[in-house]
Amino acid sequence: MNAIMKRLYQWPLDPAGRLVRLVLAEKGEGFERVDSPAWAPHPDVAALGYGAVTPALVSSDATGRVVACGTRAICEHLEEAYPLPALLPADPNERAEARRLWAWVEAGCEEITDTLLTERVVQWVRRERQPDSEKLRRGAHALRGRLTFLNGLVEINGYLAGRTLSLADLAAAAHLSAYDYFGDVEWNAVPDLKTWYARIKSRPAFRPLLADRIDGTRPVPHYADLDF
Amino acid sequence: MNAIMKRLYQWPLDPAGRLVRLVLAEKGEGFERVDSPAWAPHPDVAALGYGAVTPALVSSDATGRVVACGTRAICEHLEEAYPLPALLPADPNERAEARRLWAWVEAGCEEITDTLLTERVVQWVRRERQPDSEKLRRGAHALRGRLTFLNGLVEINGYLAGRTLSLADLAAAAHLSAYDYFGDVEWNAVPDLKTWYARIKSRPAFRPLLADRIDGTRPVPHYADLDF
The missing domain is CATH 1.20.1050.10 (Glutathione S-transferase Yfyf (Class Pi); Chain A, domain 2)
Known part of the structure; x- marks a missing residue:
């Protein structure tokens, strides 16, 4: 077994964080939520990458980790890693x-x-x-x-x-x-x-x-x- | 043979249109350029979709056509349709x-x-x-x-x-x-x-x-x- 742990840094009323939560839920992927408001970011966030901001999703398993920041990187990554149910049409x-x-x-x-x-x-x-x-x-x-x-x-x-x-x-x-x-x-x-x-x-x-x-x-x- | 004709509506100094031109050229895909400045859009553009704007890429072949507007839709489409050379890393x-x-x-x-x-x-x-x-x-x-x-x-x-x-x-x-x-x-x-x-x-x-x-x-x- 190779369980993937996911942690999402976000703030509940930020629309971008809400989109990622919806995508994870539609795909049936569990995750831990960590509050990180824009005006007082969680200290982990800056360490995720040069200029990293929320929403930020960190997925870890025994083979390594994927850090994705921002809705474009996160949602395209989730669509590739968990193709079903698809959230982009096939055509x-x-x-x-x-x-x-x-x-x-x-x-x-x-x-x-x-x-x-x-x-x-x-x-x-x-x-x-x-x-x-x-x-x-x-x-x-x-x-x-x-x-x-x-x-x-x-x-x-x-x-x-x-x-x-x-x-x-x-x-x-x-x-x-x-x-x-x-x-x-x-x-x-x-x-x-x-x-x-x-x-x-x-x-x-x-x-x-x-x-x-x-x-x-x-x-x-x-x-x-x-x-x- | 099923030739794909491509037409790109753009304006030469618009950075978004420049990105699409670079991606098409990196992938070796020929295309026809049609000028469509933001302040005087080409009349075709409005007909491409509700609220369509440039850059807009129209790819047509015998089986139908793909209309993609905006860099996110266009570049992700080109990456999927013409995977080589890859412009996103595999990892x-x-x-x-x-x-x-x-x-x-x-x-x-x-x-x-x-x-x-x-x-x-x-x-x-x-x-x-x-x-x-x-x-x-x-x-x-x-x-x-x-x-x-x-x-x-x-x-x-x-x-x-x-x-x-x-x-x-x-x-x-x-x-x-x-x-x-x-x-x-x-x-x-x-x-x-x-x-x-x-x-x-x-x-x-x-x-x-x-x-x-x-x-x-x-x-x-x-x-x-x-x-x-």
Whole structure:
């Protein structure tokens, strides 16, 4: 027997860490979670590599270890190491579309995470100060634009990149779930996306995310509700 | 015979399009280039998919076509479709490192492209106005930081992610070559990176980039010089 031990350095409300948790859970891979918030990284992280940041996954077995940092390195590695269930379509054209939209979600949501989510965290988790209302407004505006785009995609396809679940869906759900913790997603404005999210939310892999409770905060009432 | 026709929509000084051109050339795959600048996209591009942007690669043969947009979708597709020469290491740990640094380059250079390179293009290519000196300064500052980081990596490894060329190197060289067209890279401040760039620059795959001449501009004298 050659058991593989996995340790994931992440912070529970970071959308990137949430994506990795979803991928590991979909593939049935157990792992140990270690909290490492961006503003106070776990000391192990810097030792993982020159410029290493979270999320960082360390997989060790008797033959050595694999260190993967960032969603691109981690998710592609997991897809190669644990091909089933596949989270990228087999067809090259659909595969390219899933990767395009996965990248689109990550690039397009960065501004929302940096403004809206960061300000919520500063106010409610770190309790440092009142949020910057201009940043909240900017983030909310960006979020509305992304929701409209995503709603258009699921209206066509059912899932973002076609008729099956892919990394694009998990990336989008990871981001939206983090914003939803503080009640920032106006689901009623995007009915098709709401139906899509209800479907993703009810997957067993999603349960640990819905169980997250960050110190001193509680999520909005509908956060963990499968019938919201 | 089942010839595959490839068409790449890109703009010559866009670092993302340069990366794709390098990957195709390293793999010995011919393609037709179609100019599609961000400010005046080729009409074909919007029809490639909902929200499609450049670089976009369309590969067609008798059995169908593959549309890939964005460097993540395109380069991973090319690596799967044309595995040799490999541009990601075979070892899972080194592979994860190459993808981490590839992502790091793209995220870390975005600010430089959006400020420094964009202002140069506005001034010299589009000839719309004088550059915004504050943006030039911000971009130059960001570039110095990235150069220092990259110099540290090649000093350790020879290439960015280890002892062999990978997508991380091609991504970094694609970005730096675009900034270098206007003379914005202070090579003498980063001697190890300068040696690395001289090595990459002398690869046959790099020649088409060095031959680029954008309408109405000429690159700085050392741009195409292999012994700069």
